[in-house]
Amino acid sequence: MPINMQYEYALPTIEALLFKTGAYTYEVIYPELLHNGTTPYICRNLKKRVVDFSTSPPSWGSESSIDVETPSGFTNPITPDNGILGYNFETDEILLGLGEWDGTSAHLSTTSAKLLAIKRDFSAVNVIQSDLFALAQTAVTDAARIAYYIQFYGYGGKIAGILELFSDSGSANERSCIITYDGATWTAIHANTRYDYAQQGIEPIWGASDNFLGWLTRGHGTNSHFISYPALSVTAGSPGGLFTTEPIYDPINHQVIWIEWGAETGATQHVWTADPTDPFTATDVTPTGTKTDNEGHTIDLNVDCKASGSIFSDGTNNWLVLRVFDNPDRLFFRAMKVTLGSYNNANAWDIIADPSGNDDFLIYGSVRAINPTDKLFLPSPLFIVSSGIF
Amino acid sequence: MAETSISAKVLYNALPYTETPISAKALYNSVTITETPISAKALYNGITIAETPISGKALYNGVTVMETPITGKALYNEYYKPTPPPTEIPEYVIGLTYNAWVFKSTEKQWYKDGIANPPDIPANDIGVQWGLRVWSVRRKEWMLG
Numbered sequence: 050m051p052i053n054m055q056y057e058y059a060l061p062t063i064e065a066l067l068f069k070t071g072a073y074t075y076e077v078i079y080p081e082l083l084h085n086g087t088t089p090y091i092c093r094n095l096k097k098r099v100v101d102f103s104t105s106p107p108s109w110g111s112e113s114s115i116d117v118e119t120p121s122g123f124t125n126p127i128t129p130d131n132g133i134l135g136y137n138f139e140t141d142e143i144l145l146g147l148g149e150w151d152g153t154s155a156h157l158s159t160t161s162a163k164l165l166a167i168k169r170d171f172s173a174v175n176v177i178q179s180d181l182f183a184l185a186q187t188a189v190t191d192a193a194r195i196a197y198y199i200q201f202y203g204y205g206g207k208i209a210g211i212l213e214l215f216s217d218s219g220s221a222n223e224r225s226c227i228i229t230y231d232g233a234t235w236t237a238i239h240a241n242t243r244y245d246y247a248q249q250g251i252e253p254i255w256g257a258s259d260n261f262l263g264w265l266t267r268g269h270g271t272n273s274h275f276i277s278y279p280a281l282s283v284t285a286g287s288p289g290g291l292f293t294t295e296p297i298y299d300p301i302n303h304q305v306i307w308i309e310w311g312a313e314t315g316a317t318q319h320v321w322t323a324d325p326t327d328p329f330t331a332t333d334v335t336p337t338g339t340k341t342d343n344e345g346h347t348i349d350l351n352v353d354c355k356a357s358g359s360i361f362s363d364g365t366n367n368w369l370v371l372r373v374f375d376n377p378d379r380l381f382f383r384a385m386k387v388t389l390g391s392y393n394n395a396n397a398w399d400i401i402a403d404p405s406g407n408d409d410f411l412i413y414g415s416v417r418a419i420n421p422t423d424k425l426f427l428p429s430p431l432f433i434v435s436s437g438i439f
Numbered sequence: 440m441a442e443t444s445i446s447a448k449v450l451y452n453a454l455p456y457t458e459t460p461i462s463a464k465a466l467y468n469s470v471t472i473t474e475t476p477i478s479a480k481a482l483y484n485g486i487t488i489a490e491t492p493i494s495g496k497a498l499y500n501g502v503t504v505m506e507t508p509i510t511g512k513a514l515y516n517e518y519y520k521p522t523p524p525p526t527e528i529p530e531y532v533i534g535l536t537y538n539a540w541v542f543k544s545t546e547k548q549w550y551k552d553g554i555a556n557p558p559d560i561p562a563n564d565i566g567v568q569w570g571l572r573v574w575s576v577r578r579k580e581w582m583l584g
Binding site: 057060073077106107431433434 | 510513
């Protein structure tokens, strides 16, 4: 039986960053995503609302907006897929990669992309990297385009990020690329010591005493990487598995949760946990068992794909919320939750429904909540679901 | 008196239109429309459409594409709301200390941290009055309220 959430609020986006600004208040910052009939990722403005949990029901403030289209210089700026936003903890800026839409693709596919830094108070937008593709080509000489994924996070004057590169128009010719900024120089790294599979997202991680350790990447074909702070050294690895390994930092338990997705073979799609100081030495906590949604679909917790994880809390319940979709057929997608730390217990997993009891939606973008003063991730008091965005 | 028929005539289409095809051929309802190519070139069925790049529209290859915000929704619960205190204080609770809820029976409502606790609560009230010694269940010792 799916579990109903108490409240819902409409937002024109698939993901957001939240900033805790008071005991019960959060700024919710999100890209307004426009569907033009071909792609749902056109973005001309970044938006902000304040949600206040001190009232019942929680209240939402008015929407404010900042133009990112004009500073980008693009006619039709398109965002990456899930993993759209990042944040620079040092400068208090939202980091947003944008490209020029190619006019035909449903997703980002471009040779013209920039990295924008938007002040969290919406006072300014600056292009801090004006040609990500040319930068990537300095390391990946046969790169032909950037597609699907661009994401950056900054900490302590350093910035690390990823691009998904292809050497031609075919989807099988991926190239692995990591971008770093040491405070003075941007550097592209052809991160292919393990595989040349694409980088698809980036996650900051901290140690048990809230000490910043660096960044982990979401790597296609288990091609994840750890980028150390402050040295910016790059190490390839994975917690196991065969497919895309996605890290999520759990700030409550100071743990890295890895989830796996991408199989269309019926192979097990794992869940692991790891100490952030040794993130590739992971414990397999993959569940077994099934759940049934409101439409009668059977979700196999062992083999179904697990992606787009976020840490959710309502103060009483602390969950990993994520997208689960059937493997091998990919016929239906659902939002699910599992109690933190109970990943291999099927009873701790539930399908999520909205307040009306509808469960026909999915989580496609991640949500991260941030304490901008202490420069830490927090569990998020909300997550975002959508329909039909792939 | 001699009557003379008057002559009258009806005039119509007195000014035949002269149509001169112009390069971009914009003839419509006998009115010549002058077309001026604009930057985003939006010529459609002989009518010039003024395009203004505004938020919500994408101009691409000369075709105006309507953009529609996607629909997502945030899901959430009550968040860090104080757990409502019990409706009755167990008999063994003489009182609670600072940073705890107290119940004022005369008003049938709870107060927190003593901030809203008026000084005129009767001594025999279930709630805590400032200056009274109360037993802290949490600390297991007598304290001043």
